[in-house]
Amino acid sequence: xxxxxxxxxxxxxxxxxxxxxxxxPEAMVLLxxxxxxxxxxxxxxxxxxxxxVTVNRFITTVAAVYLFYAMTYYCSDLYAGVAKxxxxxxxxxxxxxxxxxxxxxxxEDPIQDWAYTMLSQMYIALPFSLLNVLAFTANGxxxxxxxxxLPLSVFVFLWLNDTGAYCVGSLIGRHKLFPRISxxxxxxxxxxxxxxxxxxxxxxxxFLDGSMLTMPQWLGLGLTVVVFGTWxxxxxxxxxxxxxxxDSGSILxxxxxxxxxxxxxxxxxxxxxxxxxxxxxx
Numbered sequence: 461x462x463x464x465x466x467x468x469x470x471x472x473x474x475x476x477x478x479x480x481x482x483x484x485p486e487a488m489v490l491l492x493x494x495x496x497x498x499x500x501x502x503x504x505x506x507x508x509x510x511x512x513v514t515v516n517r518f519i520t521t522v523a524a525v526y527l528f529y530a531m532t533y534y535c536s537d538l539y540a541g542v543a544k545x546x547x548x549x550x551x552x553x554x555x556x557x558x559x560x561x562x563x564x565x566x567x568e569d570p571i572q573d574w575a576y577t578m579l580s581q582m583y584i585a586l587p588f589s590l591l592n593v594l595a596f597t598a599n600g601x602x603x604x605x606x607x608x609x610l611p612l613s614v615f616v617f618l619w620l621n622d623t624g625a626y627c628v629g630s631l632i633g634r635h636k637l638f639p640r641i642s643x644x645x646x647x648x649x650x651x652x653x654x655x656x657x658x659x660x661x662x663x664x665x666x667f668l669d670g671s672m673l674t675m676p677q678w679l680g681l682g683l684t685v686v687v688f689g690t691w692x693x694x695x696x697x698x699x700x701x702x703x704x705x706x707d708s709g710s711i712l713x714x715x716x717x718x719x720x721x722x723x724x725x726x727x728x729x730x731x732x733x734x735x736x737x738x739x740x741x742x
Contacts, residue, residue: 464691466557467713467714467715468714469713469714470712471715471717474712474721475619477491478612479612479616482608482612484606485595485596485676487610488591488595488604488606488611489529489532489592492591493525493529493532493586494529495585495646496524496527496589496708497522498664498666499588499719499722500520500521500525500529500580501517501521502518502718502719503577503580503583503584503719504520504576504580504710506703506705506708507576507703509702509703512567512569512572512679513569513572513573513576514562514565514567514568514595515573515576515577515580516558516575519557519558520580520581520704521555523554523555523581523585524552524580524581524585524588525552525553525585526543526554527581527585527589528585528588528589528592530547530551531589531592532548532592533547534547534548535591535593535595535596535604536592536595536606543695556588558739560575572579578724583726584726585728587727588714588729589724590729590730590733591729594614594729594732595607595610595611595716597606603613608671608706609664610670610672610732611729613664613681614685614729615725616660616679617660617661617682617685617728618685618724618725618728619690620657620660621654621656621690622691622724623656624649624652624655624656625645625649625653626649626651627649628652629644629645629646629648629650629652630649633646633648633649635644635726637645637690640696641694642697644691644705645693649670650690653690654683655684657683657685657686658679658682661679661681661682662675662678662679663677664678665677665678665679666734671708677739680735680739681732681736683713684728684731684732684735685728685731685732688728688730688731688732689727689742690724691723692725692727692728693722693723694718694725695723695727696720696726699719707720708720
Protein backbone atom coordinates (compact mmCIF):
# COMPACT_ATOMS: atom_id res chain seq x y z
CA UNK A 461 0.00 0.00 0.00
CA UNK A 462 2.83 2.36 0.91
CA UNK A 463 4.57 1.70 -2.42
CA UNK A 464 1.32 2.39 -4.27
CA UNK A 465 0.93 5.75 -2.53
CA UNK A 466 4.55 6.70 -3.30
CA UNK A 467 4.13 5.62 -6.91
CA UNK A 468 0.91 7.61 -7.24
CA UNK A 469 2.40 10.79 -5.76
CA UNK A 470 5.49 10.52 -7.97
CA UNK A 471 3.30 9.94 -11.03
CA UNK A 472 1.14 12.99 -10.30
CA UNK A 473 4.18 15.22 -9.83
CA UNK A 474 5.78 13.81 -12.98
CA UNK A 475 2.69 14.39 -15.14
CA UNK A 476 2.15 17.87 -13.69
CA UNK A 477 5.76 18.85 -14.44
CA UNK A 478 5.55 17.62 -18.04
CA UNK A 479 2.22 19.34 -18.71
CA UNK A 480 3.32 22.60 -17.06
CA UNK A 481 6.56 22.67 -19.07
CA UNK A 482 4.64 22.83 -22.33
CA UNK A 483 2.92 26.03 -21.30
CA UNK A 484 6.08 28.04 -21.98
CA PRO A 485 8.85 27.27 -24.50
CA GLU A 486 11.59 28.24 -22.04
CA ALA A 487 10.19 25.82 -19.45
CA MET A 488 9.98 22.99 -21.97
CA VAL A 489 13.55 23.56 -23.14
CA LEU A 490 14.92 23.73 -19.60
CA LEU A 491 13.05 20.67 -18.31
CA UNK A 492 13.84 18.39 -21.23
CA UNK A 493 17.47 19.46 -21.44
CA UNK A 494 17.76 18.39 -17.79
CA UNK A 495 15.89 15.16 -18.52
CA UNK A 496 18.22 14.48 -21.47
CA UNK A 497 21.29 14.97 -19.30
CA UNK A 498 19.95 12.85 -16.43
CA UNK A 499 18.92 10.02 -18.76
CA UNK A 500 22.27 9.87 -20.57
CA UNK A 501 24.12 10.07 -17.24
CA UNK A 502 22.04 7.15 -15.95
CA UNK A 503 22.61 5.18 -19.16
CA UNK A 504 26.39 5.68 -19.16
CA UNK A 505 26.56 4.61 -15.52
CA UNK A 506 24.76 1.37 -16.38
CA UNK A 507 26.88 0.47 -19.40
CA UNK A 508 30.11 1.32 -17.57
CA UNK A 509 29.30 -1.54 -15.19
CA UNK A 510 29.77 -3.99 -18.04
CA UNK A 511 33.20 -5.68 -18.22
CA UNK A 512 35.63 -3.83 -20.48
CA VAL A 513 33.38 -0.79 -21.06
CA THR A 514 34.60 2.70 -20.17
CA VAL A 515 32.43 5.46 -21.60
CA ASN A 516 33.32 9.08 -20.79
CA ARG A 517 30.17 9.93 -18.80
CA PHE A 518 30.78 13.65 -18.48
CA ILE A 519 31.59 14.48 -22.11
CA THR A 520 28.93 12.09 -23.45
CA THR A 521 26.29 13.73 -21.25
CA VAL A 522 27.39 17.26 -22.14
CA ALA A 523 27.28 16.36 -25.84
CA ALA A 524 23.71 15.06 -25.47
CA VAL A 525 22.52 18.20 -23.68
CA TYR A 526 24.25 20.40 -26.24
CA LEU A 527 22.51 18.51 -29.07
CA PHE A 528 19.17 19.27 -27.43
CA TYR A 529 19.96 22.99 -27.21
CA ALA A 530 21.33 23.00 -30.76
CA MET A 531 18.06 21.54 -32.01
CA THR A 532 16.16 24.12 -29.98
CA TYR A 533 18.12 26.89 -31.64
CA TYR A 534 17.74 25.37 -35.09
CA CYS A 535 13.98 24.89 -34.80
CA SER A 536 13.02 28.05 -32.91
CA ASP A 537 13.53 31.79 -32.71
CA LEU A 538 14.36 31.74 -29.00
CA TYR A 539 17.98 32.68 -29.65
CA ALA A 540 19.56 35.03 -32.13
CA GLY A 541 22.94 36.16 -33.41
CA VAL A 542 24.47 32.95 -34.79
CA ALA A 543 23.97 31.41 -38.20
CA LYS A 544 21.86 28.29 -37.79
CA UNK A 545 24.21 26.18 -39.88
CA UNK A 546 27.01 26.75 -37.34
CA UNK A 547 25.21 25.56 -34.23
CA UNK A 548 25.90 21.83 -34.73
CA UNK A 549 29.67 22.20 -35.27
CA UNK A 550 30.64 21.99 -31.56
CA UNK A 551 28.55 18.83 -31.27
CA UNK A 552 30.26 17.25 -34.28
CA UNK A 553 33.67 18.19 -32.89
CA UNK A 554 32.77 16.52 -29.59
CA UNK A 555 31.68 13.32 -31.33
CA UNK A 556 34.92 13.26 -33.32
CA UNK A 557 36.86 13.73 -30.09
CA UNK A 558 35.05 10.81 -28.43
CA UNK A 559 36.01 8.61 -31.38
CA UNK A 560 39.62 9.73 -31.71
CA UNK A 561 40.26 9.66 -27.95
CA UNK A 562 40.06 5.87 -27.98
CA UNK A 563 43.31 5.82 -29.99
CA UNK A 564 45.19 7.17 -26.96
CA UNK A 565 43.30 5.81 -23.96
CA UNK A 566 44.40 2.18 -24.43
CA UNK A 567 41.08 0.83 -23.21
CA GLU A 568 40.37 -2.88 -23.06
CA ASP A 569 37.66 -2.84 -25.75
CA PRO A 570 37.47 0.46 -27.66
CA ILE A 571 34.83 -0.89 -30.05
CA GLN A 572 32.42 -1.35 -27.15
CA ASP A 573 33.24 2.15 -25.91
CA TRP A 574 32.48 3.61 -29.33
CA ALA A 575 29.29 1.59 -29.68
CA TYR A 576 27.86 2.50 -26.27
CA THR A 577 28.86 6.15 -26.68
CA MET A 578 27.14 6.48 -30.05
CA LEU A 579 24.11 4.56 -28.80
CA SER A 580 23.62 7.16 -26.07
CA GLN A 581 23.32 9.84 -28.74
CA MET A 582 21.09 7.89 -31.13
CA TYR A 583 18.89 6.21 -28.52
CA ILE A 584 18.47 9.06 -26.01
CA ALA A 585 19.85 12.44 -27.12
CA LEU A 586 18.39 12.47 -30.64
CA PRO A 587 14.81 11.47 -29.68
CA PHE A 588 14.61 14.08 -26.92
CA SER A 589 16.09 16.68 -29.29
CA LEU A 590 13.36 15.92 -31.83
CA LEU A 591 10.80 17.24 -29.35
CA ASN A 592 11.86 20.64 -30.66
CA VAL A 593 10.65 19.66 -34.13
CA LEU A 594 7.20 19.02 -32.68
CA ALA A 595 7.21 22.07 -30.40
CA PHE A 596 8.36 24.75 -32.84
CA THR A 597 6.49 25.02 -36.12
CA ALA A 598 6.76 27.57 -38.92
CA ASN A 599 3.88 28.94 -40.94
CA GLY A 600 3.91 29.69 -44.66
CA UNK A 601 5.71 33.01 -44.14
CA UNK A 602 8.46 31.41 -42.06
CA UNK A 603 7.28 32.76 -38.70
CA UNK A 604 8.03 30.21 -35.96
CA UNK A 605 5.56 29.64 -33.14
CA UNK A 606 5.55 27.41 -30.07
CA UNK A 607 3.15 24.50 -30.46
CA UNK A 608 2.00 23.11 -27.12
CA UNK A 609 -0.44 20.52 -28.35
CA LEU A 610 1.62 18.31 -30.67
CA PRO A 611 4.44 17.38 -28.26
CA LEU A 612 2.06 17.21 -25.30
CA SER A 613 -0.31 14.94 -27.23
CA VAL A 614 2.49 12.40 -27.69
CA PHE A 615 2.92 12.14 -23.93
CA VAL A 616 -0.83 12.11 -23.32
CA PHE A 617 -1.20 9.24 -25.80
CA LEU A 618 1.64 7.37 -24.07
CA TRP A 619 -0.01 7.84 -20.67
CA LEU A 620 -3.39 6.75 -22.00
CA ASN A 621 -1.79 3.71 -23.62
CA ASP A 622 -0.04 2.70 -20.38
CA THR A 623 -3.21 3.18 -18.36
CA GLY A 624 -5.44 1.32 -20.81
CA ALA A 625 -2.96 -1.52 -21.27
CA TYR A 626 -2.53 -1.95 -17.51
CA CYS A 627 -6.25 -1.93 -16.72
CA VAL A 628 -7.31 -4.23 -19.56
CA GLY A 629 -4.29 -6.50 -19.20
CA SER A 630 -4.89 -6.89 -15.47
CA LEU A 631 -8.51 -7.85 -16.06
CA ILE A 632 -8.46 -10.09 -19.11
CA GLY A 633 -4.84 -10.42 -20.23
CA ARG A 634 -4.18 -14.02 -21.25
CA HIS A 635 -2.01 -14.05 -24.37
CA LYS A 636 1.56 -12.84 -23.90
CA LEU A 637 2.71 -10.12 -26.27
CA PHE A 638 6.47 -10.71 -26.00
CA PRO A 639 7.15 -13.31 -23.27
CA ARG A 640 10.88 -13.58 -24.02
CA ILE A 641 11.46 -9.94 -23.09
CA SER A 642 8.45 -8.68 -21.13
CA UNK A 643 6.31 -11.49 -19.67
CA UNK A 644 3.87 -9.03 -18.08
CA UNK A 645 2.57 -7.58 -21.34
CA UNK A 646 -0.41 -9.14 -23.08
CA UNK A 647 -2.08 -8.74 -26.45
CA UNK A 648 -5.35 -7.92 -24.70
CA UNK A 649 -3.69 -5.13 -22.73
CA UNK A 650 -2.00 -3.72 -25.83
CA UNK A 651 -5.26 -3.69 -27.75
CA UNK A 652 -7.04 -2.10 -24.78
CA UNK A 653 -4.40 0.61 -24.59
CA UNK A 654 -4.75 1.29 -28.31
CA UNK A 655 -8.53 1.62 -28.00
CA UNK A 656 -8.16 4.13 -25.16
CA UNK A 657 -5.62 6.15 -27.18
CA UNK A 658 -7.84 6.18 -30.28
CA UNK A 659 -10.72 7.40 -28.12
CA UNK A 660 -8.48 10.15 -26.78
CA UNK A 661 -7.35 11.08 -30.29
CA UNK A 662 -10.98 11.26 -31.42
CA UNK A 663 -11.80 13.51 -28.45
CA UNK A 664 -8.92 15.87 -29.28
CA UNK A 665 -9.94 16.10 -32.94
CA UNK A 666 -13.56 16.75 -31.91
CA PHE A 667 -12.48 19.47 -29.46
CA LEU A 668 -10.19 21.19 -32.00
CA ASP A 669 -12.69 20.73 -34.83
CA GLY A 670 -9.94 19.98 -37.39
CA SER A 671 -8.04 23.23 -36.82
CA MET A 672 -4.65 21.46 -36.60
CA LEU A 673 -5.09 17.89 -37.86
CA THR A 674 -8.11 16.12 -39.25
CA MET A 675 -9.72 13.32 -37.26
CA PRO A 676 -8.10 10.54 -39.35
CA GLN A 677 -4.74 12.27 -38.91
CA TRP A 678 -5.17 12.44 -35.13
CA LEU A 679 -6.15 8.78 -35.10
CA GLY A 680 -3.06 7.97 -37.16
CA LEU A 681 -0.84 9.89 -34.75
CA GLY A 682 -2.38 8.05 -31.81
CA LEU A 683 -1.84 4.67 -33.45
CA THR A 684 1.76 5.61 -34.33
CA VAL A 685 2.47 6.50 -30.70
CA VAL A 686 0.88 3.25 -29.50
CA VAL A 687 2.92 1.00 -31.80
CA PHE A 688 6.27 2.72 -31.39
CA GLY A 689 5.73 3.47 -27.71
CA THR A 690 5.18 -0.25 -27.11
CA TRP A 691 8.33 -1.06 -29.07
CA UNK A 692 10.21 1.55 -27.04
CA UNK A 693 9.10 -0.14 -23.84
CA UNK A 694 10.23 -3.53 -25.17
CA UNK A 695 13.58 -2.14 -26.35
CA UNK A 696 14.32 -0.82 -22.86
CA UNK A 697 13.20 -4.14 -21.36
CA UNK A 698 15.68 -5.93 -23.63
CA UNK A 699 18.36 -3.43 -22.60
CA UNK A 700 17.74 -4.12 -18.89
CA UNK A 701 17.49 -7.87 -19.43
CA UNK A 702 20.85 -7.82 -21.24
CA UNK A 703 22.40 -5.91 -18.33
CA UNK A 704 20.72 -8.18 -15.79
CA UNK A 705 18.91 -5.40 -13.90
CA UNK A 706 15.29 -4.85 -12.87
CA ASP A 707 15.18 -1.03 -12.96
CA SER A 708 17.45 1.43 -14.72
CA GLY A 709 17.67 3.53 -11.54
CA SER A 710 15.83 4.70 -8.44
CA ILE A 711 15.64 8.46 -8.91
CA LEU A 712 11.83 8.37 -9.35
CA UNK A 713 10.33 6.67 -6.28
CA UNK A 714 8.03 3.86 -7.33
CA UNK A 715 8.85 4.34 -11.01
CA UNK A 716 12.54 3.40 -11.24
CA UNK A 717 14.96 5.45 -13.28
CA UNK A 718 14.82 7.94 -16.13
CA UNK A 719 15.03 5.25 -18.80
CA UNK A 720 12.18 3.39 -17.12
CA UNK A 721 10.01 6.49 -17.24
CA UNK A 722 10.84 7.65 -20.78
CA UNK A 723 11.45 4.35 -22.57
CA UNK A 724 8.26 4.58 -24.65
CA UNK A 725 8.86 8.22 -25.54
CA UNK A 726 12.33 7.49 -26.93
CA UNK A 727 10.77 5.71 -29.90
CA UNK A 728 7.38 7.42 -30.00
CA UNK A 729 8.83 10.94 -30.44
CA UNK A 730 10.90 10.17 -33.59
CA UNK A 731 8.01 8.12 -35.00
CA UNK A 732 5.61 11.03 -34.43
CA UNK A 733 8.01 13.40 -36.21
CA UNK A 734 8.28 11.05 -39.20
CA UNK A 735 4.50 10.59 -39.28
CA UNK A 736 3.75 14.33 -39.20
CA UNK A 737 6.48 15.06 -41.77
CA UNK A 738 4.97 12.41 -44.04
CA UNK A 739 1.58 14.09 -43.72
CA UNK A 740 3.13 17.38 -44.83
CA UNK A 741 4.34 15.77 -48.06
CA UNK A 742 0.83 14.94 -49.25
